[in-house]
Structure formats: structure tokens, C-alpha cells
Amino acid sequence: MAIELAVEARGLVKNFKETKALRGIDLAVPRGSILGVLGPNGAGKTTAVRILATLLRPDGGAATVGGFDVERHPAEVRKRIGLTGQYASVDEELTGRENLLMIAALLNLRSADAKVRARELLEWFDLGDAADRTLKTYSGGMRRRLDLAASLTGHPEVVFLDEPTTGLDPAKREDMWDVVRGIVANGTSVLLTTQYLEEADALADDIVVINHGEVIAHDTADRLKRVVGSQTLRVRPADPAQAPLVHEILARVATDGAPIDEHRPGEYSVPVPGDAVLTDVVASLRAQGVDVTELSLQLPSLDEVFFTLTGERQRQPATDGEAA
Amino acid sequence: MTTADVTREVTPIPAGPLDLLRHSWVLAKRSLVKTWRTPEGLIDVTLAPIMFTLLFTFIFGGAIAGSTSEYLVFLIPGLIGQNIAFSSVGIGIQLNSDMEKGIFDRFRSLPISRISPLLGAALGDIVRYVLLIGIMVGTGSVLGYRITTDPLSFLAGCLLAILFALSLAWAPMLVGLVARSERAVQGIVFMTLFPLTFASNAFVDPSTMPSWLEAFSNANPLSHLIESLRALWSGTGEWQGPVTSTLVWCAILVAIFAPLAIRAYNRKT
Structure with missing residues (x-):
């Protein structure tokens, strides 16, 4: 096992029928750091995350998470990860607390520990007052926070955040960024996908830019900016x-x-x-x-980054680093 | 929101063979809580059976059996069979919406058995079937239906019906996991259930049907369940034969649909 790599992917390939979602991408997340995976819709970001989180099997290449191969030891990988998808995967009809208690019970926490953990997380994510309301009454931002809290229930070594702020208004995004920084301060490693250069710049130690299932740049935010202007x-x-x-x-x-x-x-x-x-x-x-x-x-907007790196304009309108 | 994450020493329950049961129970509780919160979701096992009982008794009773009270002996087990089949669409819709909303992604990323979410959903449905049987028999008794055997036989009939319901549920679960919308789940399940419930001994004696349909009715798993219930509750005949074939059908349904449903759930797309 390579030294202190929380996530390592080599040559990941994934095809969906005719579509080549991933064409052999390499990713590395050093322990305790944040890797930003930057790319437009359809670049393959979510596919990569789903492979690393053992939800999908790659057609080629290999990946380890927490030192375990995602294909050979998925159960070991699942013990060590938290996943927050693009759509909040929490139960609408349960309360915030019930959602967290359910996840804690599925992670084999004893009932007393589960209660403490749920309370801890609800307070940390500013959901204390809403803890016993069903999620139907939550705002989008609250749902995202609960979703993230759910991912952290078992103190995972690695957290995958798939576009955690897409659709949030700018103020809520910055709250979310604080939370992500807090997670890493506790020693957790994070792989974050985003469409916003601004977000990758604010959070990530390293940035990987992907387009059409390929890595087109891998650098620190500063050097990337130097290239792009x-x-x-x-x-x-x-x-x-x-x-x-x-x-x-x-x-x-x-x-x-x-x-x-x-x-x-x-x-x-x-x-x-x-x-x-x-x-x-x-x-x-x-x-x-x-x-x-x-x-x-x-x-520079993602559009401009891509224009500089690939010389091709994205079909979607410029995102300007603002919430969609 | 800036408070750091507190790391306490916690010793989780060690993983072991009981995990599957414990996790399934946790997920069954989830469906129970949801059922409790949206009781209108229980209409198909409460008001609908009452309506069916009243309609069928008074519309067909006189014509088919000569009198409503005689028809009830025949009808109540038939309606229980039909409504068990109809209400199984609910679990398909439930799984479909779990899939759609992404909560299954969370379950899949947890270190739990991949069968737990399906088993949990099925176990959580037991309460619906208990309710369904209770309401059917209760409505029937208001109209004059009586269990003429003994309490043990009645209980055996209830257990058999629930076991059958849980075995049959794997089919709509499979549909729920592969269909692309809730509407599609409903369409597919009901399209299958109408012939399954009517081409059976639920409402009329199959010997009055054309021979090909009679053959189908006699092989129909629902017919075996219904015949078992009539035998166990009203002593209309030997119970051993129909109960055995009902159990065999339960095993067949699970053997076919459970692996397919689990595969659909595991399907890595």
C-alpha cells in the first residue's frame, strides 16, 4: 500500500453501453487532505465517486480506499467511508434524529452511543431545533447538512462529497465549506466533486480537472489559476x-x-x-x-478553465461560479 | 456549526451472524414509522377490504351461493387472497421510491448485508397483512361470517396467509427495483394481479370456467391459499393437501423472485 493515500485510483474505466463515462482516470487523496474533482455535468465525476464508494464496479483499472481494494474488499471499504450524493439520500418521512439513529444502528452503534452521536451531529450541523421534525419541513440547505451528518455518523476515514453545494445559495455554500473544513480538521480525508472552481479553490489541496471521462489537469489551485489566468x-x-x-x-x-x-x-x-x-x-x-x-x-469560471485547458467551449451556459 | 467533531471512544456491537436480523429489524422499524406517520397509506388494507366485502357479498352473494351468509364462507378467504395480492403493490412502490430518492445509495454504501433493506421492507409489511386479515374477518362477522373450527386452526390460517403474502411480495419488489417509475410499478403489478386474482377460486367455483381457465385457476397459487383458509376456518374439506401445496408455492415464489430482486438491488449501474 502506498504511503498514506486514503484514496487511490489507477486507470479507472467505466462504460455505460455506448457511453464511455470514464476513460482511465487516476486519482489520489493523501490522508487528511481534500481532493477537488472539478468538471462539468457529464464529465464522469459521479461515476468515479460511485466506483470508489463501491456502488459501481469499474470495467477497468483499480482503486483502493483506506488501503482496501474496492472490488475485492467492498465490505471493508464500506466500513471506512461516508457518502453524500448529489441528491440528499435521507428519509423524508423520518425526523432528522430518526435518520441519524437509523444509520447509527445500521453501523452497529449501541443505542446509548447512537443517541449521543446523533445529538452531537445535530448540534454540530445547527439542526438541534429541527431534530425532531420530519424532513418534509426542512429547507434544501438543512437536508444537505443532515445528509452530510448522516455520512459522518460512523467517523469515516474517507468522505465522498458529490457536488455538496449544487443548488444551494451562496451563503449556505459557505456554511457548507466551513463544515467540510471542520471534517478535515478531524483527520478525515475528503474527495469532493464540484462544478465550481471557486469551491475547489476554497477547499481543495489538490484539484483534478476532468472532462469526458479523462483527467485534463491535476494541480494545486494556485498553479491551476496561473495557467488559466x-x-x-x-x-x-x-x-x-x-x-x-x-x-x-x-x-x-x-x-x-x-x-x-x-x-x-x-x-x-x-x-x-x-x-x-x-x-x-x-x-x-x-x-x-x-x-x-x-x-x-x-x-475564472469553469467555462473559462475549460476553454483554456481544452480550447473547447462547454455547451452549457457559463456558470460564473454562482449557484445554479 | 464550527464546533469540532467530538471523537469519543465507542465500542460498536461486534459484527456477527445476527447482523442480518438486527439490520433488517432496524429497516423494518423504518417502514413501520412511515406507516404510522401516513396512515392514509393503509387504506388499501383497511377501507378497501371493507368495501370489497360489502360489494361482493351483496352483489354476488345471492346469485352465486343463493344467500349472502353462505357466500361469506366462500368469499372471505377469497377476498383475503385477493387483497393480499393487491396490497403487495405497495412494497414495490416503496422500493421504487427509495431507489429514486437515493436512500438506497446510502444503504448500499453502508457495511450491511445487501438483503437487509429488502428483508426489512418485507418484515415491516407484516403489520399491513395482520390488519388486512383482521378487518376482513371482522367485517365478515358483522355480516354473519363465523369461524366454525377452532382458534388454533384460525391462527394457522392467519400465519399461512402472512407467510404467503411475504413470499409473494418478492415479485412486486422485483418490479419496484427494475421499473423506472412508480406509475410503471403500479401498471405492471396490477396487470399481472387482475388475471391472477380473478382466474382463481376466490369468487366463483373454477369448475364453472372453460377448461383451460379452470386448469389455470386450479394451479394458481392464490387458489391453494384460499382453499387452505376455507378448510382451516370453515372445515370445507381436508386442510393438509392445500396447506402443503400453498407452502410449496411459497417456496417456489421465494426461490424465483428473491434472487432476482436481490440481483436487481445489487445491480451496479
Whole structure:
């Protein structure tokens, strides 16, 4: 067994009839760290997670989780993992507490220990007040949190988070990020899939970018950003007639004279070398008398990452790192 | 939400051969809680049987048996057989929705036997069948139906009916696990159940049917159960023969559908 790798996958292949979902991907999660798997819908992220969580059998390649082969020792793997899927897999008709007690009982916790664990998790996830209500009354964010709590019931060594924040509003996403950081602080290893570069950047030690079932980049967030161009400046003038002025200002600060993009009508964006340009731009806008309704500095969107890495535009509209 | 995870020393119950039973029981409790929370889900085993009993007794009683009270001896076991079959669609729908909502993904990722969720669902349904039998016999007795044998035979009949229900349930479970929507589960199960329940000895004597249908009715597993119940509860004939063939049918149903259902549940797609 390789030293201290919580998850290791080599050459995973999976086909669904005609579709090649995975074409031989390698993944490695060092113990106690977070690996972000970044990719658009249909890239193969969920398939990879399902193989590692023993829900699917690979057609090729091999993987170990917690040192155990997922195909030869699935029962050992299942003792060591927690899985939070894209859709909260908790029981709607049970209360939050009942859900956790059920999982604890299935993990062979004694009833007294199960109660303590459930209370602990409910408090940690801010669900103490809602503990004895059925999930039908929960908001989307509460359900996600309970789902994650359920995954952590047995103190797993490895937690798989499959798009844990898709569909959550930005404030709730940051709450979720805090939780994920808390999990890792306790020594758990995390494999997280996401469509948001921002999320991978905020959480992951290492990022693997996959597209069409293949790894197209594997790097730290910082180096990845260096490749892609560090940040994107977005400006929307209040008066569309002032667009030429905005163009002029943006052109001055663009990285290597990069062209100005108009992803959405009336909104101009351009890659910039760093956040130092912001003060410059604000001063210029004021000097020229340009009012703006939006001015933001963001990480490049997934779309831009992919464009840089593959030279192909995704078919889906730009996600801009915001909740869908 | 920032409080760190507290790690306490806990010693879990060691894994062992009793795990399957314990886990199935945990999951059976889950269905019981759900049943308790949505009692309207019990209509098919409470109000529906009452309605069927009243309708069939007064509509067919006079025509088929000459009098309603005579027909009841024939009808109550028949209706129990029919309603056991009809209400088995519920477990298929339940499994289908568990599959759909992703909770099965969680169960599959836990270190529990892959049979537990299916066994748990089946065990949790026992309460429905007990209710069904109680209400049928109760409604019947209001109309004049009496168990004319002894309490032990009555109990034996109840147990046989529940065992049959649990054996038959693997078929709708399989449908629930392979069908792509709840609507499809309902469609497939009822399409199979209508001929199965009517082409039987549930409501009329099969000897009045065309010979090919009579042959089917006589082989029909439901007919064996119904004949057993009539023998055990009203002494209409020898019980040994029909009870034995009912038990054989239970074994056959489980042998065919349980492995298929487990395979469908395990299917790694």
C-alpha cells in the first residue's frame, strides 16, 4: 500500500453501453487532505465517486480506499467511508434524529452511543431545533447538512462529497465549506466533486480537472489559476451607452492584452493579473463618470478553465461560479 | 456549526451472524414509522377490504351461493387472497421510491448485508397483512361470517396467509427495483394481479370456467391459499393437501423472485 493515500485510483474505466463515462482516470487523496474533482455535468465525476464508494464496479483499472481494494474488499471499504450524493439520500418521512439513529444502528452503534452521536451531529450541523421534525419541513440547505451528518455518523476515514453545494445559495455554500473544513480538521480525508472552481479553490489541496471521462489537469489551485489566468474582472455599466468607455478601461488592465468578453449582454469581463488592478479600475471609472451596476473580481469560471485547458467551449451556459 | 467533531471512544456491537436480523429489524422499524406517520397509506388494507366485502357479498352473494351468509364462507378467504395480492403493490412502490430518492445509495454504501433493506421492507409489511386479515374477518362477522373450527386452526390460517403474502411480495419488489417509475410499478403489478386474482377460486367455483381457465385457476397459487383458509376456518374439506401445496408455492415464489430482486438491488449501474 502506498504511503498514506486514503484514496487511490489507477486507470479507472467505466462504460455505460455506448457511453464511455470514464476513460482511465487516476486519482489520489493523501490522508487528511481534500481532493477537488472539478468538471462539468457529464464529465464522469459521479461515476468515479460511485466506483470508489463501491456502488459501481469499474470495467477497468483499480482503486483502493483506506488501503482496501474496492472490488475485492467492498465490505471493508464500506466500513471506512461516508457518502453524500448529489441528491440528499435521507428519509423524508423520518425526523432528522430518526435518520441519524437509523444509520447509527445500521453501523452497529449501541443505542446509548447512537443517541449521543446523533445529538452531537445535530448540534454540530445547527439542526438541534429541527431534530425532531420530519424532513418534509426542512429547507434544501438543512437536508444537505443532515445528509452530510448522516455520512459522518460512523467517523469515516474517507468522505465522498458529490457536488455538496449544487443548488444551494451562496451563503449556505459557505456554511457548507466551513463544515467540510471542520471534517478535515478531524483527520478525515475528503474527495469532493464540484462544478465550481471557486469551491475547489476554497477547499481543495489538490484539484483534478476532468472532462469526458479523462483527467485534463491535476494541480494545486494556485498553479491551476496561473495557467488559466488568475482572476476575471466583470463590469456592467449602468448606462449601456457607456460601453465604449468601459471597454477602454478594461483593455488597459487586461492580462497580456486579452480580448474583452461579453458573456451576457451588457456585461463585460476580462482576465486580469491580480486584484491590484481593482483600485485602478474604480478610479478610472469614477474619473470618466461611469456608473456601474456590477463590478466584481472573480476566479475564472469553469467555462473559462475549460476553454483554456481544452480550447473547447462547454455547451452549457457559463456558470460564473454562482449557484445554479 | 464550527464546533469540532467530538471523537469519543465507542465500542460498536461486534459484527456477527445476527447482523442480518438486527439490520433488517432496524429497516423494518423504518417502514413501520412511515406507516404510522401516513396512515392514509393503509387504506388499501383497511377501507378497501371493507368495501370489497360489502360489494361482493351483496352483489354476488345471492346469485352465486343463493344467500349472502353462505357466500361469506366462500368469499372471505377469497377476498383475503385477493387483497393480499393487491396490497403487495405497495412494497414495490416503496422500493421504487427509495431507489429514486437515493436512500438506497446510502444503504448500499453502508457495511450491511445487501438483503437487509429488502428483508426489512418485507418484515415491516407484516403489520399491513395482520390488519388486512383482521378487518376482513371482522367485517365478515358483522355480516354473519363465523369461524366454525377452532382458534388454533384460525391462527394457522392467519400465519399461512402472512407467510404467503411475504413470499409473494418478492415479485412486486422485483418490479419496484427494475421499473423506472412508480406509475410503471403500479401498471405492471396490477396487470399481472387482475388475471391472477380473478382466474382463481376466490369468487366463483373454477369448475364453472372453460377448461383451460379452470386448469389455470386450479394451479394458481392464490387458489391453494384460499382453499387452505376455507378448510382451516370453515372445515370445507381436508386442510393438509392445500396447506402443503400453498407452502410449496411459497417456496417456489421465494426461490424465483428473491434472487432476482436481490440481483436487481445489487445491480451496479
